Amino acid sequence: MDVAHETHGIVAEETLDPSDWTDVQALSHRVIDDAVDYLRELRDRPVWREMPADVRDAFTAPLSRSPAPLDAVYDEVSRTVMSYPMGNIHPRFWAWYMGSSNFTGALGDFLAAIQGSNLGGGNHAAGLMDGQVVNWCKEMLGFPASASGTLVSGGSMANIIGLTVARNTRAGIDVREHGVAAIEKPLRFYGSDQLHSCHRKAMEALGLGNRALRRIPTDAGSRIDILALRAAISEDRAAGFRPACVIGTAGTVNTGAIDDLRALAKLAHEEDLWFHVDGCIGALVAIAPDNAHRVAGIEWADSIALDPHKWLHAPFEVGCALVRDAVAHRRTFAVTPEYLESTPRGLASGEWLHDYGLQTSRGFRALKVWMALKEHGVDKFGRLIDQNIAQAFYLAGLIEAEPSLELAMPPTINIVCFRYQPGIAGEALKALNTEIMLRLQEQGIATLSDTTVHGDHWLRVAIANHRTRRDDLDLLVGETVRLGREIAGSS
Numbered sequence: 001m002d003v004a005h006e007t008h009g010i011v012a013e014e015t016l017d018p019s020d021w022t023d024v025q026a027l028s029h030r031v032i033d034d035a036v037d038y039l040r041e042l043r044d045r046p047v048w049r050e051m052p053a054d055v056r057d058a059f060t061a062p063l064s065r066s067p068a069p070l071d072a073v074y075d076e077v078s079r080t081v082m083s084y085p086m087g088n089i090h091p092r093f094w095a096w097y098m099g100s101s102n103f104t105g106a107l108g109d110f111l112a113a114i115q116g117s118n119l120g121g122g123n124h125a126a127g128l129m130d131g132q133v134v135n136w137c138k139e140m141l142g143f144p145a146s147a148s149g150t151l152v153s154g155g156s157m158a159n160i161i162g163l164t165v166a167r168n169t170r171a172g173i174d175v176r177e178h179g180v181a182a183i184e185k186p187l188r189f190y191g192s193d194q195l196h197s198c199h200r201k202a203m204e205a206l207g208l209g210n211r212a213l214r215r216i217p218t219d220a221g222s223r224i225d226i227l228a229l230r231a232a233i234s235e236d237r238a239a240g241f242r243p244a245c246v247i248g249t250a251g252t253v254n255t256g257a258i259d260d261l262r263a264l265a266k267l268a269h270e271e272d273l274w275f276h277v278d279g280c281i282g283a284l285v286a287i288a289p290d291n292a293h294r295v296a297g298i299e300w301a302d303s304i305a306l307d308p309h310k311w312l313h314a315p316f317e318v319g320c321a322l323v324r325d326a327v328a329h330r331r332t333f334a335v336t337p338e339y340l341e342s343t344p345r346g347l348a349s350g351e352w353l354h355d356y357g358l359q360t361s362r363g364f365r366a367l368k369v370w371m372a373l374k375e376h377g378v379d380k381f382g383r384l385i386d387q388n389i390a391q392a393f394y395l396a397g398l399i400e401a402e403p404s405l406e407l408a409m410p411p412t413i414n415i416v417c418f419r420y421q422p423g424i425a426g427e428a429l430k431a432l433n434t435e436i437m438l439r440l441q442e443q444g445i446a447t448l449s450d451t452t453v454h455g456d457h458w459l460r461v462a463i464a465n466h467r468t469r470r471d472d473l474d475l476l477v478g479e480t481v482r483l484g485r486e487i488a489g490s491s
Helices: 003-010 021-040 051-058 070-080 103-115 125-141 155-170 198-205 226-238 261-272 283-287 324-334 366-375 378-401 427-444 470-490
Strands: 150-152 187-192 213-216 243-250 276-277 304-305 319-321 406-407 415-420 449-453 456-464
Touching: 003 187, 021 070, 021 103, 021 213, 021 378, 021 470, 051 070, 103 366, 125 283, 125 304, 125 366, 155 187, 155 198, 155 243, 155 319, 155 406, 187 198, 187 226, 187 470, 198 213, 198 261, 226 261, 226 324, 243 261, 261 276, 283 304, 283 378, 304 366, 304 427, 319 324, 366 378, 366 470, 378 406, 378 415, 406 470, 415 470, 427 449, 427 456, 427 470
Parallel strands: 187 213, 187 243, 243 276, 276 304
Antiparallel strands: 150 319, 304 319, 406 415, 415 456, 449 456
8 A cells, every 4th residue: 555645645734834925925014114113103102001901811812723814913913012012122211221122133033033043053154153243242342262152042141151161160170070069169259249140040050059159348339349359268268168250240230330350350360260250231331432441351351241132232132151261161061962963064064052051952143133233333332332321421410410319329331320309218218219110110201120229229220222312311300300299299
């Protein structure tokens, strides 16, 4: 019996491709047109708005079992997802620390998805472009061409990559073979008390535990205290620990403070420590002509974490880890199973990029960064960073000129902390400013976050948006004062 013939007669083979591409092509043109309108009219829409009940209910619908027309699927996405964004691409979104994306990068993400390459490695164009973007990041940060690097999901993973190499390099044993339990002297890592929380997660994931990370006090400008750091290292050595790594911060989350990276590099060299820089907020200040001096010394780091989806405005998500010692980087992660052995020619003759991180399957993150850098040139991105920093100083000036507003501290780069101050204190002052922040969000005016600086509660503005203008900051100050008076007057 002809089994193939019989099977062909029983079951029709299927595909996800349409039987007729004409309708898909027409809808694709509509999607692009809508996307252009979406960005062109962005400033005229609320920064954020609450979803009505019917939209929320849409996300509880059961699993689809039968097909629906693609145009109907797109209409639902447009009505629900596109109409109620987080808002971080809006010119008046200044909460936490978000990138604002760019249209060319979005096209890059689309094309990367269409091409569909897996960046685990191999001899193909996407892999070479991935390496090219890493090389460009090295050049921007002043790293040598011989250094290594990898594109990852974001800053948290980039920090984990760098700190993993640091652990393995300074452990004194083969950690990959024997594990952290075999380390003779417990390792110690050091950073300021302003470190991002991802460093705690890194210590836990690396099997070292939160107590392996010593938080060093900071000065009035929220920079790590070098003398206190040196004393902590000496104390730990005397107690039988093994100091392994110092983490410098190029832009703290709370205030944007930048540690003295030159002094930290010198100390790390003298104490034989790995020098890692968390530059997810401020590393790319290195390309800003007016402000590059603020991160002087970053080029001396052993490893750096940075985020192209912040000040290179790439669509989420893309981070980058750079490691000076390429051999140590690969030695930390490389595994060659029999099914991924290299060949002298063909697809498997290319470099295996998964040897430089934790993921075997990797998305094609490089294209969106590459296209935007090609279109605009790195110098423009540097000027945009200078622009954001100048806007932060402009906002600080507006705050200082308004009697009812109070500035936490002068900005270092692009983060400004302030509050409305009608002459009250404590929890009442915190509650008032929290209510101002929430009403700014709910009325679609602006999105801020809040934090604690030197023990006090403050509103926080992080200007990392290429669409922000000074009149947006004028509006923020005016609306904050209006809301403050309105809330204080009704209480």
